[in-house]
Amino acid sequence: MTGARDLLTGGAEEPVRILDADGTVVAPDVVPELDDETLRSMYRDMRFCRRFDERAISLQRQGRIGTYSSLAGQEGSQIGSTYALDDEDLISYQYREHGAVVARGFPWEYLLYWAGHERGNEALADLNVLPLNITIGDHLPHVVGAAWAAKLEGDDRVAVAHFGDGATSEGDFHEAMNFAGVFDVPAVFVCNNNGWAISTPAERQTASETFAQKAVAYGFEGVRVDGMDPLATYAVVRAAREKARNPGDGQRRPTLVEAVQYRFGAHTTADDPSAYRDEAEVERWKAKDPIARFESFLRDTGRLDDERVDEIEDEIEATLSRAVERVENYEANPDEMFEHVFAEMTDGLREQRDSFRRLYGEYGDAIRRGDE
Amino acid sequence: MATQQTTTQNLTLVQAVRDGLYTEMSRDSDVLVLGEDVGKNGGVFRATEGLYDEFGPDRVIDTPLAESGIVGTAIGMAAYGLKPVPEIQFMGFIYPAFDQIVSHAARLRTRSRGRFTCPLVVRAPYGGGIRAPEHHSESKEAFFAHEPGLKVVIPSTPHDTKGLLISAIRDPDPVVFLEPKLIYRAFRGDVPEDDYTVPIGEAAVRREGTDISVFTWGAMTRPTLEAAENLAEAGVDCEVVDLRTMSPLDRETIVESFKKTGRAAVVHEAPKTGGLGGEIASIIQEEALLYQEAPVERIAGFDTPFPLYALEDYYLPSVARVEEGIRNAVEF
Numbered sequence: 061m062t063g064a065r066d067l068l069t070g071g072a073e074e075p076v077r078i079l080d081a082d083g084t085v086v087a088p089d090v091v092p093e094l095d096d097e098t099l100r101s102m103y104r105d106m107r108f109c110r111r112f113d114e115r116a117i118s119l120q121r122q123g124r125i126g127t128y129s130s131l132a133g134q135e136g137s138q139i140g141s142t143y144a145l146d147d148e149d150l151i152s153y154q155y156r157e158h159g160a161v162v163a164r165g166f167p168w169e170y171l172l173y174w175a176g177h178e179r180g181n182e183a184l185a186d187l188n189v190l191p192l193n194i195t196i197g198d199h200l201p202h203v204v205g206a207a208w209a210a211k212l213e214g215d216d217r218v219a220v221a222h223f224g225d226g227a228t229s230e231g232d233f234h235e236a237m238n239f240a241g242v243f244d245v246p247a248v249f250v251c252n253n254n255g256w257a258i259s260t261p262a263e264r265q266t267a268s269e270t271f272a273q274k275a276v277a278y279g280f281e282g283v284r285v286d287g288m289d290p291l292a293t294y295a296v297v298r299a300a301r302e303k304a305r306n307p308g309d310g311q312r313r314p315t316l317v318e319a320v321q322y323r324f325g326a327h328t329t330a331d332d333p334s335a336y337r338d339e340a341e342v343e344r345w346k347a348k349d350p351i352a353r354f355e356s357f358l359r360d361t362g363r364l365d366d367e368r369v370d371e372i373e374d375e376i377e378a379t380l381s382r383a384v385e386r387v388e389n390y391e392a393n394p395d396e397m398f399e400h401v402f403a404e405m406t407d408g409l410r411e412q413r414d415s416f417r418r419l420y421g422e423y424g425d426a427i428r429r430g431d432e
Numbered sequence: 433m434a435t436q437q438t439t440t441q442n443l444t445l446v447q448a449v450r451d452g453l454y455t456e457m458s459r460d461s462d463v464l465v466l467g468e469d470v471g472k473n474g475g476v477f478r479a480t481e482g483l484y485d486e487f488g489p490d491r492v493i494d495t496p497l498a499e500s501g502i503v504g505t506a507i508g509m510a511a512y513g514l515k516p517v518p519e520i521q522f523m524g525f526i527y528p529a530f531d532q533i534v535s536h537a538a539r540l541r542t543r544s545r546g547r548f549t550c551p552l553v554v555r556a557p558y559g560g561g562i563r564a565p566e567h568h569s570e571s572k573e574a575f576f577a578h579e580p581g582l583k584v585v586i587p588s589t590p591h592d593t594k595g596l597l598i599s600a601i602r603d604p605d606p607v608v609f610l611e612p613k614l615i616y617r618a619f620r621g622d623v624p625e626d627d628y629t630v631p632i633g634e635a636a637v638r639r640e641g642t643d644i645s646v647f648t649w650g651a652m653t654r655p656t657l658e659a660a661e662n663l664a665e666a667g668v669d670c671e672v673v674d675l676r677t678m679s680p681l682d683r684e685t686i687v688e689s690f691k692k693t694g695r696a697a698v699v700h701e702a703p704k705t706g707g708l709g710g711e712i713a714s715i716i717q718e719e720a721l722l723y724q725e726a727p728v729e730r731i732a733g734f735d736t737p738f739p740l741y742a743l744e745d746y747y748l749p750s751v752a753r754v755e756e757g758i759r760n761a762v763e764f
């Protein structure tokens with residue numbers, strides 16, 4: 061029998077897979093022991109992600125939120141990997157991996173962030189999620205530092221980073237991996253290899269055969285997993301988490317997980333993928349849809365039926381509609397700009413704020429930049 | 433401007449970038465472009481559109497996602513004798529390359545006593561106002577203007593964009609070429625089809641006036657001119673100077689204008705503290721103190737991180753704020 065720990069040592073080439081594209085269990089000995097409620101909750105969260113995506117894209121099209129990066133196709137990896145963690149584990153993700161937030165409870169303010177308000181980040185702190193990261197690769201050393209701090213403090217927490225295949229090209233990725241190995245920190249690196257970094261294919265990012273094998277150079281394990289299989293991702297990340305806290309003889313704590321998957325949509329709402337990729341490729345990957353696959357599994361094993369699916373759907377719609385409504389009713393005070401720059405506002409900044417207030421009082425919204 | 437200008441085209445600023453690259457790459461086979469998504473995709477703003485098909489993958493190069501790698505290898509190519517034009521997708525992502533730019537591009541000539549040089553142009557779109565995500569809106573030209581050995585250029589019209597970009601590519605030293613993306617497509621202007629240059633280091637007086645000199649650059653040029661027109665109706669006659677090159681600054685034009693008006697304002701999107709407004713005020717102090725009738729007014733971004741887009745229009749200097757600032761200086 062393949063023990064959970066062995067999942068990490070199974071070599072790098074063929075991704076670990078538990079569910080086939082049609083939902084059939086292909087590796088019965090490593091199916092994670094999850095109760096029905098948890099499995100349904102994972103399914104619900106994956107659907108939530110997909111719906112959130114659709115709503116966000118349509119809100120962006122209507123000019124009601126800003127540029128948005130779609131998760132569609134990557135829900136399995138996101139939800140599987142986040143369910144594998146404990147609530148205390150710290151997560152830092154790139155900008156696409158909304159599933160980390162959804163799996164931790166989706167505060168409505170998350171949508172506020174995408175509507176252009178920093179306040180949307182506030183609620184994430186309660187979920188042990190750092191504000192998302194747009195400057196590619198920069199957050200990886202932070203995750204290593206947080207994991208290192210947990211180790212120094214004797215805490216039982218791990219720190220987890222999500223990032224794309226593109227991010228592995230940045231220097232910060234390599235520095236983070238190196239520190240993680242040298243200081244043997246309880247970190248899990250989840251590389252969401254979705255095949256593309258905007259228009260750049262994964263083959264252009266690296267001449268390595270796989271992204272997972274980069275871990276070898278840093279002295280710890282790298283493993284490939286089918287990122288469109290939530291159970292496989294769960295199992296692999298769970299094993300990585302266990303090892304991070306409790307490494308076996310000769311093992312190092314960190315793991316690099318390469319979750320192989322595909323970005324169904326455009327890079328962001330500002331991108332047009334027809335300039336660089338083939339629609340046929342997209343269709344091939346869509347046949348492996350993580351949600352359909354997981355749904356088949358749950359239905360086939362008697363855990364899900366039409367009635368429950370409808371219930372889930374209604375609940376998602378209701379939650380999202382409430383979030384949209386609250387975002388639309390949110391009125392920012394321009395003063396917020398000056399807040400939280402420092403613990404204590406400096407004199408110079410107070411002066412700038414006061415002079416802004418004076419002008420705002422006098423001119424009202426006429427003080428805003430127009431489309432000149 | 434040695435060449436004859438036969439035909440002109442009506443281009444946007446971003447099309448003028450593309451045209452400048454195209455023109456210079458056609459003329460000089462040492463010129464090449466490298467960066468993220470610049471090839472097949474033609475750049476996220478389409479600034480390199482069609483160049484990949486025209487010049488092939490060895491001269492229009494899609495790189496891995498690594499700014500230090502992009503600029504660092506460009507430095508090696510430049511030292512070897514090529515003329516690379518690396519693109520940084522947004523100015524906010526230039527920092528991984530900061531070390532390469534300031535520690536190496538800016539100093540290779542000095543350190544090798546002129547034996548190695550670094551004729552490259554780092555292009556990057558910069559500035560706010562397009563409802564972009566975090567880190568996509570900053571204006572940090574002062575970081576680079578602060579660095580000896582670097583030239584920093586910011587065009588504000590399609591015509592200048594092409595002419596300045598060609599000058600930058602032909603320049604024997606490294607140039608940071610910042611493109612105001614707010615006005616990438618905001619308007620069109622006449623751009624000669626031939627190659628021509630606009631000299632680096634020369635400001636342009638966009639509006640002559642006698643009451644106050646207003647210095648600005650990039651996307652702030654338009655609201656400043658609009659404010660100047662509004663103020664003209666109220667009897668204030670502004671001279672508006674578009675600096676175009678942030679390093680080296682055109683001290684002569686700055687001082688000459690100031691001596692005429694005795695008052696000055698500077699308009700920039702960058703945070704006020706440490707912004708180039710302070711540098712311009714100092715030049716005025718050094719060279720024309722006895723002409724000065726009022727403090728130099730700085731109309732700038734606030735000393736806060738650039739806010740997410742819901743508040744960015746309060747952060748950026750608006751026509752109303754520019755008018756208010758100019759009035760302060762005039763009524764002092």
Ligand SMILES: Cc1ncc(C[n+]2csc(CCOP(=O)(O)OP(=O)(O)O)c2C)c(N)n1
Pocket residue numbers: 154156194195196197223224225226227228254256257258323327468497499521525528
């Ligand atoms: C340091 C940095 N450089 C460039 C960019 C512009 N950019 C945004 S996303 C992206 C591609 C990222 O690809 P990947 O890491 O594979 O993640 P994905 O978008 O595929 O999830 C690029 C180049 C950036 N955000 N940060």
